[in-house]
Amino acid sequence: MVEIVLAHQVDLATWRAATRHYVQKQVLPESISWRVAGKGETPWKLQAPDSADNDEPLNLPRKLVTAVLEALQAHQPERFALLYRVVYRFMHGLLDMEDMREDPDIQQLRELVQNVKQETEQFRLAFSIFSNQRQSKSLHYTPQNYIVEANGRFCIERDAQPWEVITPYRRMWWDGNQLHFAMGEAEAVHVSADMWQKDGQGIWQGYPNTVLVPTLEDVAQASSLASLSAEAMDCRACSLWQPANRTVFGEGVENTPLMFVGEQPGDQEDLAGRPFVGPAGQVFDRALEEAGILRNHVYVTNAVKHFRFTWKNNRRLHQKPDQESVEACRIWLDAERKLVHPKLIVMLGVTAAQSLLKRPVTISRERSRIFQLDEQCSGLVTVHPSYLLRLPNEEAKAREYTRFVEDLRLAQSFITQ
Structure with missing residues (x-):
């Protein structure tokens, strides 16, 4: 029996070197x-x-490499053996690539990856909130998986000022220039200076990094909205990912007849990670209810998945996304449409309409009528709920809100006929 001793819980370098060696030696x-x-x-x-x-x-497929990097972070003692077994089977022709969905090892691998991705998203949200509020220099977090190291670069991109992340198994410290690691709270209450090791030195070489930019192939092969959302987490197709806290993907059910597309997430959406939860989202929810539409029965998304804003008086103020971002995000919107299979898409505002119609749009000329969008789907243009909040007086707001609800009722009538 060969025993492989890893330096730490996410010691990719040692696992990779041992796997490469023993797979080629055909060690079972x-x-x-x-x-x-x-x-x-x-x-x-x-x-x-x-x-x-x-x-x-x-020579492994990129998808398999990505899965290995993510599954290595799972809190599962048998993950190292599982990953070796998957690689061994693939390299020796023992893994049926045409029937991988039914393979027990692949199913277990997918489960580990999904757990890690979900917690990665939760941790990034927690760090983003911590960074925005800045009530202290330390974020105390208790992860269920070993995700801290792999998100070091993400944290640096979000906050260039010094900070520390403290977990039971690991401490991560950014001094403004260099990332450091040390043992966690469970092992030491106080960490002396000589206990810290710099990122990339000593045992901290080659650990996984979860910032893996999705390819067009990744998007095309996503088989569910959940997997598509996970792929979008690290999208770098335009520059908006840098100032924004996170990708805000759509939410709702697959195979629903009604899909809503807005412009982009706002400040509250960027923090919560969900579309239409801020002031405009509250107007949207109220209008849906009055129109007899259940939000949890439809799919809601945005043409652009990152928040574009400008700072003013310590507040993030909305900026309309530019054409580069709209074009870059179209692959996600197209993929969402493919998985949702809507009978009708309601375009909320100019940006959404122009993204889907791929031409200039004037809302006043095109709203409140249903037209054929393509062979499988119809379209309806209306205003964005935020427009109602910007109107100058209550009379105008009431009038336009009524028109907005009427548009939603038209949509509901169309999908139920």
């Missing part, structure tokens, strides 16, 4: 055991002349 998965080093133990390393440097790289 059941002949290898994996564990994390205890205090004072030395991680696995091949002894000369049998050097890992002589091993050829493994």
Whole structure:
């Protein structure tokens, strides 16, 4: 039995070197055991002349590499063995690529990846809120998986000022120039200066990084809204990801006849990670209710998935997204349409209408009528709920709100006929 001792819970470098070596040596998965080093133990390393440097790289599909990077962060003791087994089977032709959905190892791998992605999103939201409020320099967080290290670069991008993330298993400290790691609260109450190790040095080389920019192939192959949303988490197709806290993807049900498309997330949506939850979202919800539409029975999204804003008096004020962002986000909107299969798409405002119609749009000329959008779907243009909030007086607001509700009733009537 070969024993592989890893330096820490996300020691990708050691796992990768050992996997590359023993897969090529055709060492069976059941002949290898994996564990994390205890205090004072030395991680696995091949002894000369049998050097890992002589091993050829493994030619793996990008999807599989991505899944390995993410699953390595799962709080599952058997994950190292599972990942080795999957790679071994693939490299030796024992994994049926045409029937991977039914494969028990792949199903388990997908479950680990999904758990890690969900918690990554939760952690990023927690860090974003911490960064925005800045009531202290330390964020105390208790993750269910080993996700902290892999999100170091994300945290730096969100907040360039010094900060510290403290978890039971790991501490992560950004001093404004360099990222450092040390043992967590469960191992040490106080961490002395000599306990910190710099990112990229010592054992902190090659750990996974969850910022994996999705490709067009990733988007096209997403089989559900959940997987599509996970792919969009690290979208870098335009510049809006840098100032925004997160990707705000659509929400709702697949295979619903009614889909709503707005402009972009606002300040509250950017913090909450959900579309239409701010002031405009409250108007939208009230209008839906009056029109007899249940929000949890439809799909709601935006043409642009990141919040574009400008700072003024310590507040983030909405800015209309530019054409670059609209074009960059169209692949996500098209993919959402493909999975939702709507009978009718309601376009809320100019940006949504122009994104879907791919031409200049004047709301006053095109609203309140249903037209054929393509062979499978019809369209309806109306105002964005935020327009109602900007009207100068209560009389105008009441009048336009009534028209907005009438447009939604028209949509409801169309999908039920």
